[in-house]
Amino acid sequence: MEFIRGQHNLRPRHHGCVATIGNFDGVHLGHQAILTQLAEPAGQLRLPRLVITFEPQPQEFFAGPAAPPARLMRLREKLLALNGLGIERVLCLKFDQRLAAMPAETFIEDLLVRQLGIRSLVIGDDFRFGHRRTGDFAMLVAAGQQHGFAVADSHSYMVDGERVSSTRIRQALGWGDLELTMQLLGRPYDMCGRVAHGDQRGRTLGFPTANIHLHRRATPVYGVYVVLISGPGLKLWPGVANVGRRPTVQGVREQLEVHLLDFQGDLYGKHVRVDFLHYLRPEQRFGSLDALRQQIQRDEQDARNWFVARGILQAPPSPPTPLLQAGKGVNPSPPAPFSQKNKEANPPPSTPLLQGQRGV
Numbered sequence: 001m002e003f004i005r006g007q008h009n010l011r012p013r014h015h016g017c018v019a020t021i022g023n024f025d026g027v028h029l030g031h032q033a034i035l036t037q038l039a040e041p042a043g044q045l046r047l048p049r050l051v052i053t054f055e056p057q058p059q060e061f062f063a064g065p066a067a068p069p070a071r072l073m074r075l076r077e078k079l080l081a082l083n084g085l086g087i088e089r090v091l092c093l094k095f096d097q098r099l100a101a102m103p104a105e106t107f108i109e110d111l112l113v114r115q116l117g118i119r120s121l122v123i124g125d126d127f128r129f130g131h132r133r134t135g136d137f138a139m140l141v142a143a144g145q146q147h148g149f150a151v152a153d154s155h156s157y158m159v160d161g162e163r164v165s166s167t168r169i170r171q172a173l174g175w176g177d178l179e180l181t182m183q184l185l186g187r188p189y190d191m192c193g194r195v196a197h198g199d200q201r202g203r204t205l206g207f208p209t210a211n212i213h214l215h216r217r218a219t220p221v222y223g224v225y226v227v228l229i230s231g232p233g234l235k236l237w238p239g240v241a242n243v244g245r246r247p248t249v250q251g252v253r254e255q256l257e258v259h260l261l262d263f264q265g266d267l268y269g270k271h272v273r274v275d276f277l278h279y280l281r282p283e284q285r286f287g288s289l290d291a292l293r294q295q296i297q298r299d300e301q302d303a304r305n306w307f308v309a310r311g312i313l314q315a316p317p318s319p320p321t322p323l324l325q326a327g328k329g330v331n332p333s334p335p336a337p338f339s340q341k342n343k344e345a346n347p348p349p350s351t352p353l354l355q356g357q358r359g360v
Contacts, residue, residue: 001083015117019050026072027081030157030164041120048088054095070220104130176279188275195267209257224280231272240303244283
């Protein structure tokens with residue numbers, strides 16, 4: 001996939017494409033339906049599919065630093081998702097005062113027609129663009145008739161009788177409803193990032209964590225979650241994660257911390273993905289580090305129970321009988337985390353959870 005950052009980086013070879021325009025925050029099932037709709041004209045015209053998106057997102061620009069909306073995806077995560085869907089090109093436009101003030105007619109004639117040579121455009125019938133949002137679907141249809149490109153309406157994608165949207169997904173995440181979130185995205189909600197060195201507080205408490213900076217102005221998830229983490233050399237390892245500011249230890253910056261169950265290894269510097277599977281509790285302040293430690297122990301046990309119930313972790317063996325206690329005294333093995341090796345020996349059930357891990 002080719003990533004084009006900024007209108008000034010467009011070249012003559014980029015002229016001729018089929019396209020869609022939008023934030024594509026989350027790349028949810030509704031977005032995926034739009035991208036699938038692009039495939040037919042792209043095949044007929046033998047042209048690449050182009051996604052036009054914005055950075056920052058328009059809502060972030062207009063909201064300013066005080067109250068930005070929670071972003072489902074960083075730009076890097078969005079590009080990874082679009083690449084996974086086979087999109088050939090992404091044009092990212094810097095959304096600033098110049099673009100916000102651009103007349104809708106200029107956007108069409110200068111960008112869509114002159115530079116991109118769009119032959120087919122798929123957008124939602126509620127799409128608005130240009131200065132004061134004067135551009136709409138009807139304007140694009142009229143421009144298409146004038147300049148020779150087709151305009152198709154992407155109908156709303158419905159789940160449980162309601163339209164799938166990034167706003168609905170943010171609401172579901174805010175409610176802690178990870179099952180609904182998965183239905184709307186077509187996969188578990190995830191965050192990606194590089195594991196960085198922290199203050200070693202988790203290790204001091206007996207629960208070492210992989211620390212991942214969020215790199216976003218506002219996070220849509222907050223609290224403690226059951227997660228799966230994956231990355232180079234690490235496939236779907238179970239863990240428990242905290243997203244927040246860590247008020248008990250006077251944290252000031254929001255970050256993601258993941259404690260991997262029964263893990264021995266070094267993840268520093270590796271780029272990982274964290275899939276959020278189940279909400280446990282909100283973040284809270286504790287009166288002492290000992291109280292925090294006890295709660296983390298409960299969180300870990302709750303996470304283990306959740307994984308065991310779904311066949312992702314093996315249940316611990318039954319306590320030894322007095323007869324065995326009098327024998328060799330062999331200690332039972334700890335629960336084995338889900339890995340590729342024990343997946344083959346003890347295959348988990350084919351649930352939507354596991355089927356949806358790799359899909360976008």
